[in-house]
Every structure is written in structure tokens, then in C-alpha cells.
Amino acid sequence: MTAISLPARKPGKASPATLVSATFATVRARLLIVSRYKGQLFNEILTPIVLAAMPILLGRATAGDRAAEVFLANTGTANYVGFMLIGSATFVIVSNAFWHIANWLRWEMETGTLESIYLTPTHRVFVAAGTGIYSTSRSTVGAFVAYLIGSAIMGINPFQGDLLIAFLFILCGLIPLFGMTLFYGALVLKLKEANAMLNLMQWVVNFLMGVFFPITVMPAAAQLVAKLFPPTWMTNGVRSAMLGVGYFFGEWYLDLAVLWFFMLAAPMLGIWAFKKIENSVRRNEGVGQF
Amino acid sequence: MLGTVVIENLSKTYHTKQRKGLFKSIPRDVESLKGISLEVEEGEIFGLLGPNGAGKTTMIKILSTLLLPSSGSARLNGYDVVADDNAVRATVGCMLMGDRGLYWKLTGRENLIYFGALYHYSPADRKRRAQEIIDMLELGDLADRSVETYSSGQKMKLAFGKSLINDAPLLILDEPTNTLDVPSASELRAIVRQKNQQEGKTIIYTTHIMAEAETLCDRVAIIDYGQLLAIGRVPELKASLGREHITRIAGVIPSKAVEAVKALPAVSQATLGSVDGVAELTVMSHNGADTLARLIEVLGQIGATIQKITPQDVTLEDVFIAKTGRTLAENTAVETGAKK
Numbered sequence: 001m002t003a004i005s006l007p008a009r010k011p012g013k014a015s016p017a018t019l020v021s022a023t024f025a026t027v028r029a030r031l032l033i034v035s036r037y038k039g040q041l042f043n044e045i046l047t048p049i050v051l052a053a054m055p056i057l058l059g060r061a062t063a064g065d066r067a068a069e070v071f072l073a074n075t076g077t078a079n080y081v082g083f084m085l086i087g088s089a090t091f092v093i094v095s096n097a098f099w100h101i102a103n104w105l106r107w108e109m110e111t112g113t114l115e116s117i118y119l120t121p122t123h124r125v126f127v128a129a130g131t132g133i134y135s136t137s138r139s140t141v142g143a144f145v146a147y148l149i150g151s152a153i154m155g156i157n158p159f160q161g162d163l164l165i166a167f168l169f170i171l172c173g174l175i176p177l178f179g180m181t182l183f184y185g186a187l188v189l190k191l192k193e194a195n196a197m198l199n200l201m202q203w204v205v206n207f208l209m210g211v212f213f214p215i216t217v218m219p220a221a222a223q224l225v226a227k228l229f230p231p232t233w234m235t236n237g238v239r240s241a242m243l244g245v246g247y248f249f250g251e252w253y254l255d256l257a258v259l260w261f262f263m264l265a266a267p268m269l270g271i272w273a274f275k276k277i278e279n280s281v282r283r284n285e286g287v288g289q290f
Numbered sequence: 291m292l293g294t295v296v297i298e299n300l301s302k303t304y305h306t307k308q309r310k311g312l313f314k315s316i317p318r319d320v321e322s323l324k325g326i327s328l329e330v331e332e333g334e335i336f337g338l339l340g341p342n343g344a345g346k347t348t349m350i351k352i353l354s355t356l357l358l359p360s361s362g363s364a365r366l367n368g369y370d371v372v373a374d375d376n377a378v379r380a381t382v383g384c385m386l387m388g389d390r391g392l393y394w395k396l397t398g399r400e401n402l403i404y405f406g407a408l409y410h411y412s413p414a415d416r417k418r419r420a421q422e423i424i425d426m427l428e429l430g431d432l433a434d435r436s437v438e439t440y441s442s443g444q445k446m447k448l449a450f451g452k453s454l455i456n457d458a459p460l461l462i463l464d465e466p467t468n469t470l471d472v473p474s475a476s477e478l479r480a481i482v483r484q485k486n487q488q489e490g491k492t493i494i495y496t497t498h499i500m501a502e503a504e505t506l507c508d509r510v511a512i513i514d515y516g517q518l519l520a521i522g523r524v525p526e527l528k529a530s531l532g533r534e535h536i537t538r539i540a541g542v543i544p545s546k547a548v549e550a551v552k553a554l555p556a557v558s559q560a561t562l563g564s565v566d567g568v569a570e571l572t573v574m575s576h577n578g579a580d581t582l583a584r585l586i587e588v589l590g591q592i593g594a595t596i597q598k599i600t601p602q603d604v605t606l607e608d609v610f611i612a613k614t615g616r617t618l619a620e621n622t623a624v625e626t627g628a629k630k
């Protein structure tokens with residue numbers, strides 16, 4: 001019998017470096033795949049602009065010339081155009097994160113590639129992370145371009161306030177977002193269904209994170225629920241930094257600290273749920289059924 | 291340890307629902323594996339045979355860690371499929387779902403490189419390994435075309451290539467020739483044999499085509515309804531039928547022929563199948579020559595028209611027929627039990 005040559009590494013023992021590498025290989029694979037479908041980026045830029053235009057025009061229609069004045073009284077900024085544009089841009093990032101993870105899972109279930117991934121020693125959470133990084137970088141670029149174009153069309157200055165802090169809020173908001181999408185992905189894995197849930201999510205998220213209005217105008221109970229939702233802190237942080245609408249806890253670092261807490265808690269909860277549901281699926285029909 | 295499989299009392303029950311119209315459903319348990327024990331030795335090509343629905347894929351999915359067993363255990367390369375699942379994944383190469391499981395929008399090479407990353411190869415090693423596989427399977431220019439443009443045979447070849455990425459000492463192939471035409475199938479079998487003979491890889495190969503198992507496998511296990519019917523070297527299994535004679539009779543044969551023929555004292559088993567649209571009666575008897583005259587007589591009485599009579603050597607298919615009274619082409623009906 002000839003000697004068997006195993007690759008020069010201990011089987012199943014992955015190092016942090018190989019896992020990071022596998023994660024970025026996933027980002028690369030996703031980018032390659034999407035590059036073979038044209039016209040996607042265009043959609044991504046158009047959506048936030050159209051989304052923001054509706055309430056801006058509604059505001060002008062109902063409040064007329066006094067729109068800015070009324071808005072200032074309610075929110076702390078007269079710049080309702082910037083407010084809406086920031087809201088819709090962050091909303092697109094959040095909503096895309098959910099769509100991408102759900103569509104990723106559904107699509108890979110149907111093509112059988114999910115089983116292929118499960119055959120390898122890289123844990124699915126890293127492949128999901130790669131998908132998450134791909135999703136957020138893609139939609140962050142799209143949302144940013146949309147914000148710039150939207151500002152130009154509506155005639156506002158896109159760069160005002162404390163841009164560095166705004167950037168920090170976006171960065172720190174993306175990680176808990178990943179944790180939440182993982183949690184959501186686990187549901188898709190179990191229920192083998194994405195669209196109905198996504199549609200519902202879409203509106204709940206839109207409402208909770210205060211895309212078109214400050215959450216301070218919501219009933220107290222709804223405000224509490226909204227504050228359990230990390231993207232709410234992200235959106236409000238960006239608006240406060242740029243437009244001065246006011247942090248929930250008064251200071252930017254206190255609000256950011258809350259996001260830091262979510263940064264730990266949400267991924268932990270997400271990974272825990274994903275592993276748990278994944279095992280229950282493996283105990284029964286497996287991830288190959290759809 | 292490497293290249294071995296030890297399966298002990300492996301069982302798997304799927305919990306499903308039997309649908310009754312739109313809203314109603316009754317919980318049903320499907321027992322796909324019922325306590326199978328067997329061992330695969332280092333360096334052998336081990337065939338897992340059984341008709342559709344026998345439980346082959348279920349078994350393979352447990353061995354490849356896609357499914358968790360309901361009870362029992364399995365160790366591959368010395369690693370337990372439940373406790374050491376990642377070590378199993380790292381040391382086993384699998385081809386499970388034919389040409390599914392590949393990214394059709396990526397090229398063959400991009401597929402191999404991506405999966406190389408998931409097997410923890412460094413970026414340089416991924417490229418090198420992908421190139422090795424491309425050369426080995428003679429994919430040539432195909433490697434840089436997107437998979438969606440491949441023929442189904444080419445996709446299967448790439449799927450097989452994917453199972454080689456981690457250069458595992460143990461390969462698990464679930465009906466790899468399923469959708470291939472005759473020349474492609476024999477080409478793939480030749481590569482499998484080569485991997486076994488030149489690199490000493492252990493291979494588990496499932497199929498429902500007995501002839502394929504006969505030409506390729508050192509040892510086979512025949513499973514049916516989730517149970518192990520027989521296991522052994524191919525010649526041993528054939529010899530286990532003793533001095534049985536096999537006679538195949540083709541023609542226009544009514545289905546009642548089976549019962550009529552079985553009533554003859556020397557006949558131990560009879561099944562009716564069809565080959566290229568012509569009915570074929572396979573008869574197993576203790577004394578071929580003497581029974582032949584009686585067979586012809588009985589068939590004549592029930593109005594059969596005989597076109598051809600061929601005495602034949604025992605095949606693996608006959609082993610299956612002797613054990614079950616069915617041919618392999620007959621589907622295993624889904625066996626379900628109401629939930630207690």
C-alpha cells in the first residue's frame with residue numbers, strides 16, 4: 001500500500017488566520033458571483049433616494065414652508081432632508097443585511113452548495129460572516145453614494161457636523177447587525193422560508209429604527225422596544241453627530257457604549273441560536289432539504 | 291486508523307408529516323436505517339448497494355456529518371461523526387449530490403479555489419491544489435469557463451474534483467455515475483480505481499447498479515429497507531448462492547408467470563423485470579437442465595411467448611433477488627409507521 005499524504009496540517013484544526021482567510025474567500029466568491037449579474041448596484045443606489053424622497057415631499061406638501069420649522073421643534077434639527085436621507089440610507093444597509101443572509105441561505109439550499117459548505121471543516125458562521133461583510137460593504141457603498149446624490153438633488157450639504165463620530169456609529173452598528181442577521185438566518189434554516197418573513201421584518205425594522213421620524217415621537221412602550229434594536233442606536237448616533245438631533249443618553253460616548261454592548265451581545269446570541277437550530281436541523285432532515 | 295470506517299448499530303429515523311390536503315397533516319416516522327453495523331478496511335473500494343430508497347444516501351449523509359444519527363455510532367479515520375465532526379470533515383472527501391453543490395456562476399477553477407479556502411489551505415496552496423486537480427482530471431480550458439456552461443458529465447467530473455480538494459485518505463461517493471453516459475461513467479470509474487490503486491485511498495461507493503459494483507468494488511454491502519442484507523467480497527456473495535442456476539427467459543410473459551414458475555419444486559426464486567422493453571423472467575433453480583423443460587412447459591400453459599432463453603452466471607443482482615424476491619429496478623416503497 002502506498003503511503004497516504006495528508007495536507008501538512010492537523011485535520012480539523014483551523015487557526016484564526018485560516019478562518020479569517022476562509023471568511024474573506026467567501027467575500028470574494030460572493031463578489032465574483034454578483035459581478036456576473038449586472039444592474040444590481042444601480043438598484044441599490046436608487047432605492048434609498050426614492051425612499052427618502054417620499055417623506056421629504058410629503059413634508060413639503062403638508063407643512064409647506066413651515067416644514068423646517070415644525071421639524072426643528074420636534075427633532076432638534078431643521079434639516080429634515082438630511083434627516084430622511086440618513087434614515088433611508090441606514091435603513092437600506094440594515095434591510096439589505098437581512099435580505100442578503102436570507103437569500104444566501106435559501107439560494108444555497110436550493111443549489112445544494114449549502115451542503116457543500118457543511119462538508120468542509122470551516123464553520124458556517126464564518127461563511128455567514130463573509131456573506132455579512134460582503135453585504136454590508138456592498139450596501140454601505142451603495143447607501144453612501146445614494147446619500148451624496150440625494151443631497152445634491154435636494155440641495156443640502158452632505159458633510160456637516162462631526163463626521164468621524166458618525167462614521168464610528170456606522171462601524172459599531174454593523175457588528176450587532178451581523179449578530180441579528182445570524183439569528184434571522186437560523187430561522188430561515190429551520191423554516192426554509194424567507195420572503196414572507198422578510199416582508200414583515202422590512203416594515204417592523206423601518207418603524208422601529210425611526211427611518212422617517214425620531215423615535216421620541218413614538219409611544220413610550222414602542223420606544224422601549226425600539227431601543228432594544230441596535231440599528232436604532234446607529235441611526236440616531238449618525239443623525240446626532242451630523243445634524244445634532246440629540247443622543248439618547250446626552251453624550252456620544254454613552255450612546256456608543258450601548259452599541260459596544262450590543263456588539264458583544266448580539267453576535268453571541270446570533271451564533272448561539274444558529275448553532276442550536278443547525279443541530280436540530282441536522283438531527284432531523286438536514287440542511288439539504290428545502 | 292486513516293482510511294477506515296467503523297459503523298456500529300447505526301439508525302436514523304426521519305420525523306415527517308404526511309400531508310392531507312392544505313392544512314391537515316399526520317406526523318409520520320420514516321425509519322431509513324435500522325441498526326446497521328459494518329466495517330470498511332483501509333485501501334479497499336467498498337460498495338454500498340441497494341435499490342432506490344434503501345437508505346444509502348441517508349447512511350452517506352451521516353458518515354459525512356450532514357445528518358446526525360438517531361442512535362448508534364460511526365468512526366471515520368478514527369474520528370467520531372458526532373464528537374469529532376470537524377476532524378471527520380477535514381479528513382474525508384465527499385461527492386454527494388451529483389452536479390449540485392457547485393457554484394454555477396463561478397468557473398471550475400474558482401469553485402476549487404473557494405472550497406480550498408474552506409479546507410484551510412493558504413491562498414497559494416489553494417491555487418496549486420486547484421491546478422493539480424484540473425490537470426489530473428484533464429479539465430483543460432473548461433476550468434476557466436463558468437460551470438453553468440458545462441455539460442452534465444463535465445459538471446460531475448468537477449464535482450468529483452471537488453471531493454479531491456483536501457486529498458483525503460477516504461473518499462465517499464454517492465452514485466457518482468448517476469447521470470453519466472456509458473463512456474463518461476467508465477472514465478470516472480477508471481479515475482476512482484486509479485485513486486485507489488496509486489494513492490491507496492479508501493473508497494466508499496454507492497450505486498444501485500449491481501454491474502457497476504461488480505466491476506469496481508472489492509467488497510460490497512447490500513442494504514434494503516435500511517437493513518444490511520449481505521456483506522462480503524463479490525465472489526463470496528455469489529458463491530453464497532450455492533449451486534443455484536440462473537436462467538433468463540425473454541419474451542411476452544404475463545405477470546402470473548412468477549407464481550406459476552415458483553410453484554415448481556426446483557425453483558427457489560423468480561422475478562419478472564424488463565430489459566429494453568422486453569419482459570424478462572429471471573429464474574433461480576437447483577438443477578438447471580432438468581428444470582428447463584418444466585419451465586418451458588409451464589410458461590406455455592399460461593400463454594407466454596418465449597423469444598430467448600439464456601442460462602447465466604450468477605451476478606450480484608441475483609444475490610439481491612435471492613435475498614428479497616425483488617429485482618433492483620423495483621422501487622422500495624416508502625415504509626412509514628404512525629408516530630406512537
Ligand SMILES: Nc1ncnc2c1ncn2[C@@H]1O[C@H](COP(=O)(O)OP(=O)(O)OP(=O)(O)O)[C@@H](O)[C@H]1O
Pocket residue numbers: 285289304305306320321322340341342343344345346347348349498623624625
Ligand atoms: N428528509 C426526509 N424525510 C423523510 N423521509 C426521508 C427523507 N430523506 C429520505 N427519506 C426516506 O428515507 C428512505 C431512504 O432514503 P435514501 O435517500 O437514503 O435512499 P437511497 O438508498 O439513497 O435511494 P436512491 O437510490 O433513490 O438515492 C426513503 O424511504 C426516503 O423516502
Ligand SMILES: [Mg+2]
Pocket residue numbers: 346347348464465
Ligand atoms: Mg441516494
